[in-house]
Amino acid sequence: MAGQHKRGRLIVFSAPSGTGKSTIAKKVLERIENLVFSVSATTRPMRDGEVQGVNYHFLSKEEFEEKMLDGGFIEYEHFFGNYYGTLLGKTEEEMAAGRNLLFDLDVKGALNLKKLFGDEALLIFIRPPSLEVLRERLLGRESEDEAALALRLERAEFELSQAQGFDLDVVNDDLDEAVETIEDALRNFIHQ
Secondary structure, eight states: OOOOOOOEHHHHHHHOTTTHHHHHHHHHHHHHHTEEOOEEEOOOOOOTOOTTTTTBBEOOOOHHHHHHHHHHHEEEETTEEEEEEEEEEHHHHHHHTTTTEEOOOEEEEHHHHHHHGGGGGEEEEEOOOHHHHHHHHHHTTTOOOHHHHHHHHHHOOOOOOOGGGGGEEEEOOSHHHHHHHHHHHHHHHHOO
């Protein structure tokens, strides 16, 4: 075993929108070395300042659909007219190089990743203290109309019902506490 690097691990964050997942991810990425954010693939056009392979793996619709048919994705979604997904081959390459990847996936994508990678993946569900607190956070963003808010809350209820399929379930009531709990879990998982 000496001289060989250890295969990377996969960490997945899932949470209802407005739970603080992005903030937690940013803090964890700053604190844990050899943990990088997974780069998704998309068919949406590249925006000014974006870099191929850094912000996204930009694919044509045809390339994306071909990879879908060939089983080239861990998970994928279609929304707002574009595809988004996690490339299986790129994930395998990163793991083989010894890099640990952090993913931000919906519950369905997270559970599918776990099915494919088993013990090499740690699924972390981040939940709000309550649906009422989540509602207040979403209202505080002032970016949702009533219909969009109702849809997000309905989706949140579904996501919360899936949390038992995750390895760790963390309530983001106190940000520092949530980050510390997740950081400890990640360090233990990565160094197993």
